Amino acid sequence: MTTPTGPPSPDAADLLALDRQVCFALAVASRNVIGLYRPLLEPLGLTHPQYLVMLALWEQQPLRVSELADRLSLEPATLSPLLKRLEASGLVVRGKDPRDDRVVAVSLTPTGRRLRRRAEGIPPAVIERLGLELSELEEIRDRLTTLIEATRRHQRAWAGPTR
Secondary structure (H helix, E strand, O other): OEOOOOOEOOOOOOOOOHHHOHHHHHHHHHHHHHHHHHHHHHHHOOOHHHHHHHHHHHHOOOEEHHHHHHHHOOOHHHHHHHHHHHHHOOOEEEEEEOOEEEEEEEEEOHHHHHHHHHHOOHHHHHHHHHOOOHHHHHHHHHHHHHHHHHHHHHHHHHHOOOO
16 A cells, blocks of 8 residues: 555555566566477477467368467467468468358368377476476366466457447
8 A cells, every 4th residue: 555655655556566467477477388388389480379269270170260269369360471471381271161161261281281290299398398287277277277267358348348
């Protein structure tokens, strides 16, 4: 609590302390965890964002660009350059969606499908580097998922009714 004439009293929690900020902890954790992935992904020729695209496509394909953007929580304009680079690398192809030829869909090439086998070693390597139990990491992921859902609810509430 701030006194009228000076800084917060020593017994009051400073809500603006850097180490109390959720945004700071998330930013540092994100940078550090993604940094652990970098040397593991380099031999595969992938950046971390490209790896996320590949993960989504290894789960399901083809995916419309809009579906892939939603799945990855990216804007289509952000996703497009990633897809161009993956396509230039021979890992994906973009073409007409079999369900609607007016829509672009993304599919894996045979090379992209084969890359999955090499990528299977990445999660265990990250777990080992972090030195945490799988159950601990799953708990962290679940808590972050709850946080993501809360931010989305807030964003929808502030967006107001759609026309």
